Amino acid sequence: MEWSSSNPIPFIPRNAQSPFSFLYNYNTVDPYLYPPGGSDMKHQMLQQASLPMMDLSQIDYDSNNQDKKKRLTSEQLEALENSFQEEIKLDPERKMKLAQELGLQPRQIAVWFQNRRARWKAKQLERLYDALKQEFDAVFREKQQLQEEVLALRAILKEHGSKRQAQVSATGYSDMTGEDTTVESTSVNAIRSSNNVSYQAVATPSSAVAAGECNYMLNYDGAAVPTQSYYNWAGLPSYP
DNA sequence: TACCTAACCTATTCAATGA
DNA sequence: TCATTGAATAGGTTAGGTA
Numbered sequence: 001m002e003w004s005s006s007n008p009i010p011f012i013p014r015n016a017q018s019p020f021s022f023l024y025n026y027n028t029v030d031p032y033l034y035p036p037g038g039s040d041m042k043h044q045m046l047q048q049a050s051l052p053m054m055d056l057s058q059i060d061y062d063s064n065n066q067d068k069k070k071r072l073t074s075e076q077l078e079a080l081e082n083s084f085q086e087e088i089k090l091d092p093e094r095k096m097k098l099a100q101e102l103g104l105q106p107r108q109i110a111v112w113f114q115n116r117r118a119r120w121k122a123k124q125l126e127r128l129y130d131a132l133k134q135e136f137d138a139v140f141r142e143k144q145q146l147q148e149e150v151l152a153l154r155a156i157l158k159e160h161g162s163k164r165q166a167q168v169s170a171t172g173y174s175d176m177t178g179e180d181t182t183v184e185s186t187s188v189n190a191i192r193s194s195n196n197v198s199y200q201a202v203a204t205p206s207s208a209v210a211a212g213e214c215n216y217m218l219n220y221d222g223a224a225v226p227t228q229s230y231y232n233w234a235g236l237p238s239y240p
Numbered sequence: 241t242a243c244c245t246a247a248c249c250t251a252t253t254c255a256a257t258g259a
Numbered sequence: 260t261c262a263t264t265g266a267a268t269a270g271g272t273t274a275g276g277t278a
Contacts, residue, residue, distance in 0.1 A: 071264095111266065112266075
């Protein structure tokens with residue numbers, strides 16, 4: 001059965017004399033709105049009925065109760081979605097207007113918007129996670145490439161060190177003509193080329209957005225200094 | 241300043257639904 | 260039958276109004 005004004009759920013109390021009759025059909029008669037009294041209304045009514053405070057969750061619901069959860073119709077969902085796209089927050093005027101137009105209780109409109117905002121936020125977090133993961137993967141790959149480059153450079157240095165040592169031993173002086181620098185520079189370029197390391201800023205538009213969102217969501221001021229662990233992780237030579 | 245109220249958020253429950 | 264979805268609830272927080 002659909003939930004709409006054209007097909008309303010008849011309000012048939014389980015027992016009109018029962019002090020608990022207000023618990024039934026509250027999809028039709030919203031206990032949080034009618035009458036006004038806030039979220040303590042159930043307890044207030046229990047007290048008015050001269051009954052002790054009790055755990056309402058323990059009350060035995062009738063198997064024929066009328067508060068079965070009903071899915072909203074596609075028309076109702078479309079209207080609610082359109083309204084949500086216009087404005088994520090719901091002002092009282094819009095809530096009443098939507099309730100009237102869609103044949104729903106204002107409380108249902110408010111609940112739908114609350115759940116919709118929760119789903120929207122979860123989706124945003126999911127996107128942020130994906131963006132950060134991509135960023136991490138890219139940085140991790142670059143770190144591996146740099147480590148390989150460091151190893152290669154160390155090997156070159158070791159090789160040239162051995163040659164120089166042999167030259168000093170043979171001639172008694174060191175050759176500082178700059179030829180070695182040219183060799184090393186060429187070697188570095190070759191290694192970098194083979195590793196396809198660009199040496200540009202890693203931040204991509206998506207990662208920049210992700211970082212911005214991350215800073216916003218985590219209330220992060222963005223002024224952090226690299227930590228000791230970062231230097232260790234990055235394989236950097238020294239920690240300032 | 242304490243209290244009240246309304247609106248909101250997060251976590252959870254549970255009926256409806258589809259594979 | 261079971262996993263997923265989403266409407267609804269519970270309980271907590273916060274902001275604004277008021278005595």
